[in-house]
Amino acid sequence: MFAEIIVDIKISCENQCFDYEIPTNLVSFLKKGMGVIVPFGTKNNYRLGYVLNIKKQSSFATKQIVEILTRTLFINDELFLIADKMLETPFVTKTIVYKTIIPFVFLFSYKKKVNIQQENLVPSEIKIYLQKKKYHLSLKDPLFDNPLFKQLIKQQSLQIMNIIQAKNKPKKSFLYSLQLENLQNSNLTTKEKNFIQQFQKQLKNYNTKKELLKFASSHIINKLLQKKILNKTKQNIVEPSTNLSPFIWEWFPDIPLTVLQNYIWKQINCTFCQTYLLVYEEYKDKMAIYLKLIVENIKQKKQTLILLPEIILIQPLVTCIKKILPNLKIAVLHHKLNNESYLEQNEQIKNQQVHLVIGSRSAIFVPFHQLGGIIIDEEHDESLIEKEKTPFYDTRELAQVRAVFHHIPLILTSRTPSLESVYQIQKKKYQLLLFPVTPKISNIQLIDMKEELKKGNFEPFSDILFQNLKKAIKNKQKTLLFINAKGFSSFLLCSLCSYVFKCRRCQQNMTWFLHKNILKCRFCHHTENFSKKCFRCQQTSIRAVSFGIEYIEKILKEKFFSAKIIRLDSDTIRNNKKYEKILTIFRQKDIDILLGTEMIAKNLTIPSIYLVGIITADILLNTPTFKASEKTFQLLTKITKYNNYSNPIVIQSYNTQHYALQTILNYDLKTFYQKALQERKLSQNPPFWFVSKILISHNNFFKSSQIATNIKEHLRNYHKQEIKVFGPSVTNIKKKNNLYRFLLILKYKEWPLNLNFITEKKLQQDAYLLFDRFANII
DNA sequence: AGCACGCCGACT
């Protein structure tokens, strides 16, 4: 018998699986999905591998599997199904797929064990160094660069062995205690003295760093460590994951539902695989259904999985659920966790120590014992699609695979569902759960900025928005202003020689950032210093034709110099903590205006807002993608919700007749979806057609162009019926990592798409191919 | 990852 194995080697050799013979004593034990140790390469170093398949014949196998790692499966049947789904995408390789779905790979590390063969030949400094490292060296240990050390290995005075080691060693941490005898002969600052007092009063003799940080900053703690007043001692903390306490399925109170919520809930069949689209208007309705599902699953001793598009949304949801079900055990998983916490959470889920898992898209790969239901929140959000690294995948699609496997419901939730999902309702693939939309007495004022121009108002604010702003500031009421343009201006023109500032690399308009005083290309991130002089005629005659968030900030400061303004965009924020901090400041302090880009729409609630202003909705409407109207509608729905429709909302646009804006006025979901779907059908775009692109990268410009043309020709000759091809065109980012990138755009009606002929006929030659199923381009 | 192989420049 033979096994098909992916070996844990660098991703660069990603296409192959390796065949190994299964030794007779292991044949009855070895199963598909297990981890094994195999000899690999000329030196037969031991490497870790995962069994993908067991077969009777192999024309390649020359070596035997050494041993089985553990009896538990690393990849179970369910994960194999998910992998198969991901492998439907052309050019995606098995290795890269399995590496994304089993983060357990991190469990192991490769080390070199050094045995001294000839004591007398090894110099003492090397001996001491080895002793310090306990004769285990990491692969990149500097000692391997030492010429003497190299020679000792060559002459076999030292023997090197490869070992595979489990990575989840017990976490090391330190305990801190006071050394009062050192207190007398040292000068202390008042802050340090205060801290020591606090320590004596409120803390135990030994404390973790976390406890100390409640009373002092890490700076002070470090200072005191230097002065030897604080002492730290090592301590091995017992991992919570090693404590396999049996899970108790406690009793949880029933969730009371309103008549309407109950009506919706009754339509969900918990023992049947069905995708539901839950369209809600009020947050509390959605939460009621979520909580009900969680509690019902617990009654059946099953776990629930909730997926969110953004990491920042996780904590608020956890808090909200804990408020109602304080005893609920929740695991949080997302792609920014470090390996240790990821493994810890994973263990807990596997050992049935949590009722609920909340995570971002990557949590879709978490193995469950008894999964009772999957919820995907904000299902329209594009962040649910992984597009940062291959393999690209749509979380909703993979969730469906899991739902089928477990025979459980999959609930997609949104106030403004994606057009794809609405289309699935029409095709009767999904079931609609609709909280009836209540018609509103609209407070939204849609301002035609063309009229303002005619009146002679060239400011970014219309009269009405300006008056409302004035009133809000006077009455100390909070305002939210939204503009979807970064920087100061994204269109700079020399008024003397009509030179337009374009990116040297990709010929797109450069955006001027006022504070950093740079020009930056929003496509390839090429950055240049900006001297406010025209590159061509060297005159200071630059005119900003369009305006961005920095421009608005400047105007606001000029017009309302007493107002306190806080800005929130991806340039002022580096991480989620900063995001929360800005929102907290806005909530607590007397900030008048919150000015933000698309980022402000990521959060759930920004309370106590009086006025909502949207400056130029056109920027959204005119982004070059077929998703423009959908995105506009979704974003504006979210932003206009912030003041609960009870207070003034002003939307400014040059194109007031666009259906996405007209339907926003009275929150007319039905008309919007009707018109948007019609538009997509006419333009042959999703959900009626699949739009994808093939990216061809090669370090030779002509060769990559040639390959692109060859692929196109082949598609035209043999697949003219099913696939429309556009291109090849050079991408915006012309040159990245010294690779020239060409792209072909494909439109087709059937998925999965079989493009095997490209790799079979080696049309790609030595170019790198990437298939992007979720292309947003027109 | 880690090793072999091959090409090229520098030095016996």
Add this chain to the structure above:
DNA sequence: GTCGGCGTGCTC
């Protein structure tokens, strides 16, 4: 003529 540096390609 050979030694070693680095770039490339293969490992069941």
